[in-house]
Amino acid sequence: MSTAVAITAADINKLRQATGAGMMDCRKALTEANGDFEGAIDWLRKQGQKVAAKRSDREAKEGVIIAATTADNKTGFAITISCETDFVSKNADFVAFAQSIADAAVSNDVKSAEELSEVTVNGAKVGDLINDKLAAIGEKIGIARFERIEAPYIASYIHGANRMGVLVALNQTQPEAGRDVAMQIAAMNPLAVDADSVPAATIERERAIVIETMKADPKMAGKPDEMVAKIAEGKLNAFFKEQTLLAQPFVKDGSKSVAEYLKSVSADLKVVQFVRVALG
Numbered sequence: 001m002s003t004a005v006a007i008t009a010a011d012i013n014k015l016r017q018a019t020g021a022g023m024m025d026c027r028k029a030l031t032e033a034n035g036d037f038e039g040a041i042d043w044l045r046k047q048g049q050k051v052a053a054k055r056s057d058r059e060a061k062e063g064v065i066i067a068a069t070t071a072d073n074k075t076g077f078a079i080t081i082s083c084e085t086d087f088v089s090k091n092a093d094f095v096a097f098a099q100s101i102a103d104a105a106v107s108n109d110v111k112s113a114e115e116l117s118e119v120t121v122n123g124a125k126v127g128d129l130i131n132d133k134l135a136a137i138g139e140k141i142g143i144a145r146f147e148r149i150e151a152p153y154i155a156s157y158i159h160g161a162n163r164m165g166v167l168v169a170l171n172q173t174q175p176e177a178g179r180d181v182a183m184q185i186a187a188m189n190p191l192a193v194d195a196d197s198v199p200a201a202t203i204e205r206e207r208a209i210v211i212e213t214m215k216a217d218p219k220m221a222g223k224p225d226e227m228v229a230k231i232a233e234g235k236l237n238a239f240f241k242e243q244t245l246l247a248q249p250f251v252k253d254g255s256k257s258v259a260e261y262l263k264s265v266s267a268d269l270k271v272v273q274f275v276r277v278a279l280g
Contacts, residue, residue, distance in 0.1 A: 067165030
C-alpha cells in the first residue's frame, strides 16, 4: 500500500501559479494525484476546469532571453541567461551582458551550452564571466536554456523586454513571413507546427481527458461508447486547431489560417520547426 504524500502550501501555490485554479481545488487535485504535479493538472482538467497552458518553454522566472541568427539567417540561437530578480533582469548592464554571450554563441556557431561556457569573450571564458557576474551582483545566474536550429531561413523575434524569444525555421528565404509567423507564435503559443508534429503521448493524454470529462457530464449518461468516441475525436480536432500553428487563425487576418497565409506568400512555403522560449 502506497504512503500518502504530504501536500505543502508551496506545492499548492505552485499548482495555482501554473493553472490559475483555486486554492482548495489545487489542494484536492494534489491529494487525488498523490502529489504528482502533472497528474494534478490532469485531474483539474477532468473536472472540467480550464487551466492555464503548461509549456516546456517556461523556464527561469527571471532573466534575459536573446533570440538571434547568423548573418546568413541559416542558423538561429535562443539563449536564456537567468537571474533571481527582475531588478537584475531589467538592468541595462545585465541585458548587455546577456547580449554579449549570445553574440559569442552566434559568432562561434556553438552547438551547446557547455560549448558556449568555454568560448572566450574579451579574453575570458563565458563560464568565468558568469561566475564573476554572480560574485558581483550576489545572485545565482547561468545559461538556463540554449536552443540552436538550422534551416534555409531562420527568423528571430524578441518580445516583451527580452522576456520571450522565438525562432522560426522556413524552407525559403521570406523575411516578412518569418517575422509574421514568429509574432504569431509569440502571441498564440502553439504546441507544434501541425497535428502530425504533436507527440502521440500528448494526443492520447488529451483524448483521455476529453473522454473522462464527457463521462462525468450528466448529459452524456447512457450514451454508447461509439458516440462518445466520435464526439471525443471532434473535440480533439478542436484541440489541434487551437494548439497547432498551421491550423490557428492568422493573427493579422483572422479570415485565414496560418497555413493559408503561408500559401498566399509562396505556394511551397513551409514552417520546418520553431522554438519559443519564455520566462515564467
